[in-house]
Amino acid sequence: MSKSRVAIVGATGYGASEILRLLMGHDGVEVSLLTSESSRGKRISQVLPRFRGVCDRELVPFSLEAVVSAADVVFLAMHAGKALEVAPQLLAAGKKVIDLSADFRLKDPAVYEQWYGLPHSCPELLPRAVYGLPELHREAIRGADLVALPGCYPTSVLLATAPLLKRGLADPVSVHATCMSGVSGAGRSKLGIDYHFPEVDENLKAYGLMGHRHRPEMEQELSLLAGTPATMLFVAHLVPVIRGILSTVTVSLTDQVSQEKLQALYEDHYGSEPFVHVMEPGEHPETRNVQGTNACHLSVTAEPRTGRAILLAAEDNLGKGIAGQALQCMNLMLGLPETTGLRLAAVGL
């Protein structure tokens, strides 16, 4: 059987180029097109020398025709609002689309408009779009032709809370998430003093307090899990690492749950998941242990004094946070083994 052909639209960003890096180790598909406006005409290995000797493909400007003719699966890594224009045409041409942006994440177009400041031009596609978190929506992803990849923070927070919310063991209006992210989460093109090395290194800060765009997305999925509207408190922090998200999530338990029961519940829930690993009792996740991979490491701790559970989740924001998840979704959409190209030990020591 011939391999599916894959295009990456906007290939030089951090998330997109990480997809390319992972695809270099994936033997079930073939990269057939890389587009870039700013670097058109150059080879990807000239723009990003980390691909020297591994991928020397030329970057071409985006055109619908080129993508349609070259690819069966398309990863879209475009600015907010652009996928709204491109995805409908690709779907019409029978392509499978995996969108890295938020354009199809929010089911309610009004919420999209409120948070992204743009009218949603194709709300009719929203029911068709599947939120690309396989541990929550695996079957839907298998059948989807339009997948909206989750934000990097939501992936970790949702994996941390799903087992409790789904069983009604946590109060859905008590979710409290303080998350730290590496700086690659800000992307490659968003330059400026905020990400200037001398102002980031040796520094800790919170940001987005008055409303981070990942919050509505999380509340949507938390509500789905709980079967009732969820409200969460979310504080994001920027810390001086390149890759990695550590989410410290706490929730009120609706009932007494012992440490042993909590641990067993999570081990059971994620026992057959290839990428979600529950740490042994007493161990806690560290981002270095997932660096460069699609893994999410979790630990669960009951805090009887406050009646809360402390849920820790570590992921690589460019791994399970975007690129790894993108490949996992692609594998499902193409009927390939879900772990193809993703059985990787972490690069962190």
Added chain:
Amino acid sequence: MSKSRVAIVGATGYGASEILRLLMGHDGVEVSLLTSESSRGKRISQVLPRFRGVCDRELVPFSLEAVVSAADVVFLAMHAGKALEVAPQLLAAGKKVIDLSADFRLKDPAVYEQWYGLPHSCPELLPRAVYGLPELHREAIRGADLVALPGCYPTSVLLATAPLLKRGLADPVSVHATCMSGVSGAGRSKLGIDYHFPEVDENLKAYGLMGHRHRPEMEQELSLLAGTPATMLFVAHLVPVIRGILSTVTVSLTDQVSQEKLQALYEDHYGSEPFVHVMEPGEHPETRNVQGTNACHLSVTAEPRTGRAILLAAEDNLGKGIAGQALQCMNLMLGLPETTGLRLAAVGL
């Protein structure tokens, strides 16, 4: 008037040597003795070349006689339990003692024993010891001859919450603190794989989940502030910076408090404090802005959706977290202007 003479017992640790660094810019006292067991006989500038040309004093082994004869004020930087032995004798000799350890922080000797695994050998001194956080106990510190310096985390959490708790505006059993600390908080002598550069850099992790020793200390002071027993949830994190603590504290407001009122309340509460700065609305604290100083930067954000306030506090764990605070207490104890030697712009850019 002759200057007070100051001794530092255990001068080569991070906290103690930071006290020495700050004392080099303090013109109201005179450093008269530095002790060290491990480096006895060497000059401090040989052990710590950052003092080359600034302080070349010889390190001598500790002896009660030497300290008593050389100093009026003594900073004790010793392992847990050692200050219990030394402080009573220094007090008996009429010295003023500022202890960096936890030996005199907890008012209840049983709590001390529970958390530090040692019986408290001089509980009769506990009522005499003052918790060395000037913004909470200024007058008592002025009159004290034994000051127990707070832990680095508690300083930030208590400064963040005091205005609300004192006024009964926050529920004292709802305090939720997730804090990040730089690695110098672990000290200079606690070597090991946990602080080995390749395992710390580019890594994020939580630690001490099942009970961090700073929690009982915080709950003691939170209860005092609230006038009723407080219970808190506390998660500490280790992040790859040398200096700096960022504490993200949230509390349930007992009543609707608008953003404007919250901001005004904090500005009013800390308006005359020389070292606690409330950020302007929309600004948030960053640890680089307090690096090397005794400052604590705070921001306050009302979160009406959850009914909580988000309180952010940044300090240098070696500054307001220990050494700066030590000098601030010393100034108070000696009747010197409180800011002597501490009016410093941060070293971070």
Added chain:
Amino acid sequence: MSKSRVAIVGATGYGASEILRLLMGHDGVEVSLLTSESSRGKRISQVLPRFRGVCDRELVPFSLEAVVSAADVVFLAMHAGKALEVAPQLLAAGKKVIDLSADFRLKDPAVYEQWYGLPHSCPELLPRAVYGLPELHREAIRGADLVALPGCYPTSVLLATAPLLKRGLADPVSVHATCMSGVSGAGRSKLGIDYHFPEVDENLKAYGLMGHRHRPEMEQELSLLAGTPATMLFVAHLVPVIRGILSTVTVSLTDQVSQEKLQALYEDHYGSEPFVHVMEPGEHPETRNVQGTNACHLSVTAEPRTGRAILLAAEDNLGKGIAGQALQCMNLMLGLPETTGLRLAAVGL
């Protein structure tokens, strides 16, 4: 044909565990044994959670019998002097041995004794041992059963200088190498204040000035390349990165060599090498572009004012510096395609 079986002796160190990481993506061999004394009885994924879900093999204590019965190829990652004891027995049992230590690097046992303070107990094996740098000794490696992997610094310095020295275009007593290394080069078990995060981060220093153990090894190979005794000046630096070596090497050119000719010479020399990439004119190597890979990036610059060439080489000290090179040698020794398991894009952004 059945796959060769591979053992790693001393599997939890940084170099050895990086070999394991790379082997997880190598489909031509099978990992059959991992030994560790300190972590015996645990699974590798317990000791190093970066292997969770990828390799859960149990660590067993070393025994000759176990290794002989389990493996065809053995990677030895032991303390200096231990391979001297083990390698002869493994060779006698018909195994192929790849040694990570310096035990078989130096052809002159007296030089070994001088630098490592140990008598060389099996000098008769030295002529049989091949210095495991494929770009210099490919054919010998193919036929070898004992390969001594080069030190991390030498690999970069030798790749940088080989084209000039081999052609007699550089003066072999003029080699001047100032190299920077990430801290993982110090290993996982060599803990201590020198690698304590607060003393390494935000710090730059040189070390080993009076004689770094990699110098005799480099001079041996430089002399072989030049066909005449070479003497070099070598200064190593420790910088706050985890992985990466950047070597800045300069040599006196024996004749006028234009920039164009120099560039062409290197491109020609390395044109068919899969892992050595000569940067385009004006571009220079950066360690992030080789992070996690077996690549070495080079640039060459003629400096007519001083008559020297400036040769820059970047490698991952755990990649081409040890583990990648180990796999490359193994592939050659087993007759597998040389790039098997090593066609990787770098993890650095």
Added chain:
Amino acid sequence: MSKSRVAIVGATGYGASEILRLLMGHDGVEVSLLTSESSRGKRISQVLPRFRGVCDRELVPFSLEAVVSAADVVFLAMHAGKALEVAPQLLAAGKKVIDLSADFRLKDPAVYEQWYGLPHSCPELLPRAVYGLPELHREAIRGADLVALPGCYPTSVLLATAPLLKRGLADPVSVHATCMSGVSGAGRSKLGIDYHFPEVDENLKAYGLMGHRHRPEMEQELSLLAGTPATMLFVAHLVPVIRGILSTVTVSLTDQVSQEKLQALYEDHYGSEPFVHVMEPGEHPETRNVQGTNACHLSVTAEPRTGRAILLAAEDNLGKGIAGQALQCMNLMLGLPETTGLRLAAVGL
């Protein structure tokens, strides 16, 4: 006697704001004016919160009148070419001018034009401008009204080599400097992908190989020291620290010089210098030990095998590299004790 009044033109850059930080601890002058175009109308503590509670002065746009009326001493931190316009007018008004740019460093206006791409509009001032390195030109600085502060790299390289060159003990065409700098050397306004955190952290690279602007400046001063034209090889490196330069300089010794003699020579040469410290034999400089200070730490190592000396120099590029040196020059120009405001222990641990 009334204190001299000081203005900083362009006060928000890294070098300029570091001057302000140091001036906050200088009791011999008074800051009377801070200018900024981009942040005009704001307080310096709003733009740079590290000054909260220490300096809240308003930033005003530059005007000659304002500076002339407010200040006796003026620090100019302007883009290349701007000081050429402003300095003559300030001098005409009787002010003392300390220029941070390269506008008055090079004695030959043709060299200036060649390297900075601008004609030098006031070459008549060049003989009057003194190169602001007190250890080389102390007496001239005392009498100067125009001081051109050296570049950050040249300070370290010149201090490392001066004792040998001045005595004719080193060959002036053999100077070989490989230097590493922290990223603050690139300044606060030069944003871009080159200084974007994810591309700088965990990365090592060289830059400016084909001609760094600090080279002509160094060769000018090296030639003066040697009394004969000097030529040097210079390679600059960018490494992931905020502050700090480590220069590794080697020179050919014209004669056999023993390690003991070399050490004694340097200790003698710098024995009375308050800011240049020669490390004890076997010790080497580390940038953390000079962080935030005006110190330069040196070590000297004879390498008999190659007949060269290895000279290591560590400085804070924002300290002795610019702001500390600026205060040191100011002290000399004003007849104040040279160390006023500069007796500081380093902030690095």
